[in-house]
Amino acid sequence: MATAPMLPKLVGQRVKRREDPRLIQGRGTYVDDIALVGMQHVVFKRSDVAHGRIRAIDTTAAAAMDGVEAVFTGADIAKILPPMPIGTPFPSPEHRAVAVDTVRFGGEPVAVVVARDRYVARDAADAITVEIDPLPAVVDVEQAMTGKPTVIHPDFANNLAVALVPGGTGVTPDGKVDDSAIDAAFAKAEVVISQRMVNHRLAPSAIEPRGVVAHYEPGKGTMTIWSSTQNPHILRTFIAALNGLGQDQVRAIAPEVGGGFGAKINIYAEEYVCSAISKALGIPVKWNEDRTEAFVATTHGRDIIGYVDLAAKRDGTLLGLKMRLIADIGAYNMLLTAAIPTLTQMMANATYNIPAIRTTLTEVFTNKTPTDAYRGAGRPEATYFVERAMDMLARELKMDPAELRRKNFIQPHQFPFATQSGAVYDSGDYAKALDLALKKANWEQLKRERDAARAEGRLVGLGLSMYVEVCGLGPSAALPTGGWEHAQVTVERDGRISATTGASPHGQGNETTFAQMLADQFGVPIEHVTILHGDTGVVKQGIGTFGSRSQAVGGTAIHLAGSKVKAKMGKFAAAMMEASEEDLVFENGTIAVKGAPASAKPFAAIAAYAYVPVPLPPGMEPGLSDEAFWEPANNTYPFGCHISMLEIDRQTGEPTLLKLVAVDDAGNLINPLIVEGQIHGGLAQGIGQAMIEEVVYSEDGQLLTGSFMDYALPRAIDFPRFELDATVTPTPVNPLGAKGVGEAGTLGSTPCVVSAAVDALSEFGVKHVDMMLRPEKLWRVIQGGRS
C-alpha cells in the first residue's frame, strides 16, 4: 500500500488566503456587481442645510421625467416604514429614515427617487426642489450642552442624549455613586496631571461605499436583501421587523464586502428604505452610495472630549484617575451609538494598578452626521486619554515613559484581574510586551539618536504607549444582539467538509483561518474544506463581525461544531473498523487505529458509510452534520506596546513618522500572515488619526471634508515600514486561546505618535498637543505659541 504524503499541520502557519484567487482576478461579487432582471435604481435627495424645517418639496418635475418609476417624500416613506430602532437601552428620539418635517444634519435624506438607471435617478433627484427654513445649527459639543442656540430634539433638554453615566470605583450596578475612594486618592496625591484632550471625529472610509439590493417577491411574500454589511443576521432581524415580515421570510446576504471598520454594523436608512420600496412597488431596487454621499450618510467615528486627571506619588506610583467624557454623537442615535463611549469608560483602567477611578459620560446631540462604531470603538479613546496622561506624568516626573508604566503594571499573578472600571481582564503579561518592544525598537539607542538629532537642531521625538483592549465580544449579558456565535460543520458524503459561520467577514480571511482549523481537526487537505458565510439562507444563525470577535468567538464555534462531528464520525469508523473510537487517529486523509497504519481507511469511505449506514450502529442517526452556539463566559483582553519616532520640520511644522514598532499579544495565532495584515491596517488608521485624518464642519454645520480631496486618507507614502513582533499569552476564555486582533493596531499607535510629537516639541515647553498633527498647528507651537 502506497503511503500518502503527510499533511502538514496548518494552524499557526502563514497559509496563503483562499479568498484571493477570485479577488485578484476581479471575480468577486460586491453589492454593486449584482444585477437583477427588472431592477431599478434608487437615489436619495439629501438636505444641504444642517438644521431646518422642511416647508415644501416639489417632486412634480422629477416624477414626470422619462425613466422615473416613482418618487417618495419623507411623508410617503413614513406611510410604509416605521421609525428606525436602535440597538442600545438608551432613550432615543424618533428617527425617520427620510426626514418628514425637520432636518437635523447636512445630508439627511428628504426624498427618494426610483428610476431606470443611476444616471436618470440622479437627474430626477436634482430636479426635486426642497424649501427648508433654516434653524440655528450647533456643531460644538460643549456649546450644544448649553441648549443654545438650538435644541435639536425637543424631548432632550440641552441636547443631552445621555445626561450622565457614572463609572469606576464605588459605583454600584444601580448607579449609586460613592466618591470617598476617589476623593481620598486625590487627597493623597503628590502630583496631579490635568488635561482636556480631544479625540476628534473620523470618517471610517471603507473603500467600497455602502450598497443595497432589495428584492421583495410578492408571489412568495419573501424579501431578499443584499447589503454591504458586517452582520447579515442582525440586518435580517431589523429588516423583517420594520417590513412586517417574519425572520423566516427575509434572507439577508452580505456578498463580498469591501471593508467595514465598524461603519457597516449599523442598519441604515438606505437599507430600510430600499426594502420598503421594493415591497411597495413589487420590484427589485438597488442603491449604491457615492463617496461624497458616504461622508455624510455613513456613520462617523470617535469625537469625544476627555477631561483627564491623573493622581500619583512623586515616585510614579499611580493613586487615582478621573475621566470626564463628553461624546459628540451627531444628530441621532444609531444602532450602537450610545454604547460606544461606554467602552471608553470600561477600559479606563488600562494596563495599570490604579487604586481608584471615577469616570463620567455625557452624550450630546449636534447637527452632524451620527457617530457609531469605528475600528477600536471606544477603546482607542480610553487608551489615548490614559496613555497621553501617563506620558505627561512621566515628563512631569522626569521618568522614562517605559519605566513609569512598568512601575504600575498589573502583574501576571493578578489575573484574572477585576478592574476598577468594571472589566475582568482574562490574562496578561504587560512587562513582557513592553520589554520586547523596547528591545525591538532598541529604545536606549533610539534615545541617543533622538538626542544626537536634537544636538543638530532637529525636532525629533519618541513616543511609547501600552494598550489593553476588550475583544471577543462577548457574553450575551453584554450584547443586546446575543453574545454568541454559531457554526455548522458537515462532512459531506464524499468526505469533503463544508462549514458555515455566523462571523461574516469583510477582509478578515475567515475562509482561510477556519479552514486551517478544520483541516487540522479532521486530518484532511485544506482544499477539501469550504467555509460558507454571509447568507442567512445558508448560515442558519449568527451575530456578525465586530469587536474583534471572529476568531475568538466564531472560530471557537467552528472548533466545537467540528468536535461534535468528529466524535460522531469516530463512532461510525469504530463500527466499520471494529475498533475502539478512543484508539482512532484522523490524519493524512484517513482514519486509522493508533499504531496500526495498515488499518487506515480513507476518510471519504467512512463519510460514505455514515450516509448509507448498513448496518446502522445501535443508537446512532445517519449523517455527519452538527452545530454549535458558542457563548464565551467573558471577553478577551489583548494588549501590546507601540513605540514611534517622529520628526517635525522646524521651518514648516510638517511631521514625518520615522519609525513605528508594534508588539502585540493576541493570544494564540491561527495565521500569523493574516494577523500581521490586520495589525498593519490598524496601525495605518491609528496613525492616520494622529497625523492627517479629521472630519471638519463649518460653524453652520456644513461638512468641509466631504470628499477624498479634503479628507486625508493615508497613502502608501505616509508610512515608514512597520516593525512588528508578538508575545503570546493565551486566553483561558476559549479553547483556542485566541484573543482577537482586528482593532489592536488603532489603540497604541495614536497616543504613541502624538506623544512622539510632544517629545519633539519639548524644547518649547509643550505638554500636550491635540490631534491631528496639522503642520500649521505644530508650526505655531514652534513660533512660540502654546497649543
Added chain:
Amino acid sequence: MAKIALTVNGKRRAADVEPRLLLAHFLREHLRLTGTHVGCDTTQCGACTVLIDGRSAKSCTIFAVQADGAEITTIEGLAADGKLHPLQEAFWQEHGLQCGFCTPGMIMTAVALLAQNPAPSEREIREGIAGNFCRCTGYQHIVNAIQYASSKSAPVR
C-alpha cells in the same frame, strides 16, 4: 447617443452610448466587467484603474466616448492562458489584499509601474501607488507584493 468602438481585453467592442457615460460604468454595466471598481467620485481612490493603451488611467474620470479607438486592459484581462499575471501571483503570495475592493485598481497601477520601472526602490513603489487608496492593509504587504513581483523579474506586460 454616440457610437464607439474599442478593444477591451483583446476583444473588439462596439456600442452606442450616452456621451456622459463614464468609462468605468461602460466597463461595469455594459460589458459586465465588474472587476473594475468605483470607490470615489473625485479621482482619488484609484479602485477604477485600468490600462488604456498600456498606461494606467482612472476610468471613473474618462468618458466612454473618450476611449473610442483605444485598447483597454482591465483586471479580468490580466491572467493569460489560465495563468495568473506575476503581480496577481505576488499579491496572493504576499497577502497584498484583505477586502479586495481596491485590489484590481492597485494591481493595474502596479503593472504600469513595473512596466516603466522594473526594479523600483521601496520609496518609488510607495510613490507609484500613492494614487491608489487601501484602507485595509496599511500598504506594507502591497509594497512587499510589488517587490516580490519585481524581484522575480518576470516579463511584465
